[in-house]
Amino acid sequence: MKTIITKLSAALAMLSVAQFSHASETPAASPDALLLTQVQIVDVDQQTIRRGAVLVEQGKIAAEYSAPPANFKGQTLDLNNRWLIPGLIDMHVHAFGNRAPHAKSDFAGTEKIAQRVLYAGVTGFVDLFGHEQGLINARQQQRTGTFFGADIYSSLSCLTAPKGHCTEYGLKTRTMSTPEEAIAQVQSLAKAKPDVIKVVYQPSDDQPSIDRATFAAIVQQSNQLGIKTIVHLKTWQEVSDALEVGATAFTHIPGTPIPTGLADKIAKAKMVVIPTMTVHTDLTDFLFDKTVIASELLQAMTTPAIIAGYQSEETMKKWGDREAKWRKQDAQRTANLAALVKAGVIVLAGTDAGNYGTIQGYSVHREILKFTQAGMTNWQALAAATTRSGSFLGIDNTLQTGAQASFVILDASPIEDIQNTQKIHAVIHQGKVVDREQTLKNGF
Ligand SMILES: [Zn+2]
Numbered sequence: 001m002k003t004i005i006t007k008l009s010a011a012l013a014m015l016s017v018a019q020f021s022h023a024s025e026t027p028a029a030s031p032d033a034l035l036l037t038q039v040q041i042v043d044v045d046q047q048t049i050r051r052g053a054v055l056v057e058q059g060k061i062a063a064e065y066s067a068p069p070a071n072f073k074g075q076t077l078d079l080n081n082r083w084l085i086p087g088l089i090d091m092h093v094h095a096f097g098n099r100a101p102h103a104k105s106d107f108a109g110t111e112k113i114a115q116r117v118l119y120a121g122v123t124g125f126v127d128l129f130g131h132e133q134g135l136i137n138a139r140q141q142q143r144t145g146t147f148f149g150a151d152i153y154s155s156l157s158c159l160t161a162p163k164g165h166c167t168e169y170g171l172k173t174r175t176m177s178t179p180e181e182a183i184a185q186v187q188s189l190a191k192a193k194p195d196v197i198k199v200v201y202q203p204s205d206d207q208p209s210i211d212r213a214t215f216a217a218i219v220q221q222s223n224q225l226g227i228k229t230i231v232h233l234k235t236w237q238e239v240s241d242a243l244e245v246g247a248t249a250f251t252h253i254p255g256t257p258i259p260t261g262l263a264d265k266i267a268k269a270k271m272v273v274i275p276t277m278t279v280h281t282d283l284t285d286f287l288f289d290k291t292v293i294a295s296e297l298l299q300a301m302t303t304p305a306i307i308a309g310y311q312s313e314e315t316m317k318k319w320g321d322r323e324a325k326w327r328k329q330d331a332q333r334t335a336n337l338a339a340l341v342k343a344g345v346i347v348l349a350g351t352d353a354g355n356y357g358t359i360q361g362y363s364v365h366r367e368i369l370k371f372t373q374a375g376m377t378n379w380q381a382l383a384a385a386t387t388r389s390g391s392f393l394g395i396d397n398t399l400q401t402g403a404q405a406s407f408v409i410l411d412a413s414p415i416e417d418i419q420n421t422q423k424i425h426a427v428i429h430q431g432k433v434v435d436r437e438q439t440l441k442n443g444f
Pocket residue numbers: 092093094128352
């Protein structure tokens with residue numbers, strides 16, 4: 001036994017020497033090689049911080065060293081003991097831009113927003129409904145490098161009832177009233193390769209909704225085609241239905257108290273939750289917590305008109321007396337999320353950016369903060385916006401060798417204070433250092 005261990009450690013020692021010498025003796029295996037030195041690697045899955053160096057090649061993590069290899073000839077970035085986390089992924093956006101009450105919108109379109117959000121460390125997002133052909137084109141152009149922006153994933157369309165939610169925006173939607181129509185629509189949409197299927201199921205709502213049989217048909221057809229479903233819904237009854245028909249995920253956290261036992265059922269079924277705390281609760285803070293709207297990162301991510309809209313007299317005249325009422329509602333949603341977190345449900349960060357109370361790119365940082373207020377540790381909240389979203393989308397967004405090299409470099413530790421995710425020093429997207437000022441300019 002001892003011999004085996006000795007042999008094994010000898011082999012391991014040789015392996016690390018081999019890795020080490022590979023980088024130290026060759027100038028650079030690829031011309032785009034990038035070495036990040038003196039970095040504190042915040043491994044959100046392992047829940048450890050390692051000091052070391054990270055070698056990036058061809059958009060991926062090629063190696064990690066405890067000490068940087070000597071004589072490395074490629075580009076080196078000395079990070080001076082700053083903190084490195086995986087790139088943030090927003091699991092629920094409508095990436096056309098921002099709206100605010102009584103304000104001119106800053107709509108810029110998906111291509112520009114994909115560039116803008118890189119500034120905030122958002123290296124990928126899931127657009128859950130917009131202009132179908134526009135999203136197909138933007139995704140294609142981003143993937144082929146026509147422009148340098150955050151990774152675009154999308155449901156492309158929204159499956160809903162005739163006159164149901166999503167149809168009110170005047171964009172092409174895919175509507176259906178029967179299981180047969182549902183199956184045909186899923187098959188037709190699948191040809192455009194949606195990354196997920198977005199379904200609106202809310203019989204409780206005033207707007208028309210698909211019925212349960214149609215809902216079940218969409219989910220079954222999507223499952224057969226290997227495409228995950230994200231269900232927009234409003235009530236816990238609708239969550240129960242989503243669970244029973246086998247949906248992959250639901251988005252928006254209901255505002256009434258969660259029924260006893262449901263959190264455990266969701267956890268057991270491994271149904272994923274994208275609660276979008278931001279869209280439900282951050283309007284309160286935008287209006288009544290002056291530090292939020294004053295945040296440097298928020299201010300960088302939108303126009304003065306949008307910011308003024310949240311502070312305008314008309315807005316305060318309309319909602320100025322709502323704080324107590326809204327805070328009570330917000331607390332209920334936080335309690336509901338806390339129940340899900342406690343039960344061990346997989347929760348992912350999504351903001352529903354594009355709506356009031358959100359800012360594209362910025363709001364992911366708010367979502368992460370709100371997760372910690374619902375009982376997640378800082379580690380868990382970071383994972384919910386990085387590695388776990390990656391695994392939902394089938395991409396490796398961890399900090400292991402072979403993972404995609406999309407990172408946010410922070411000036412302070414997010415483990416000490418989760419709001420340090422906003423103290424961004426640099427962003428790396430698919431192995432390339434982002435020119436943050438330029439990408440911000442391109443984004444408007
Ligand atoms: Zn949405």
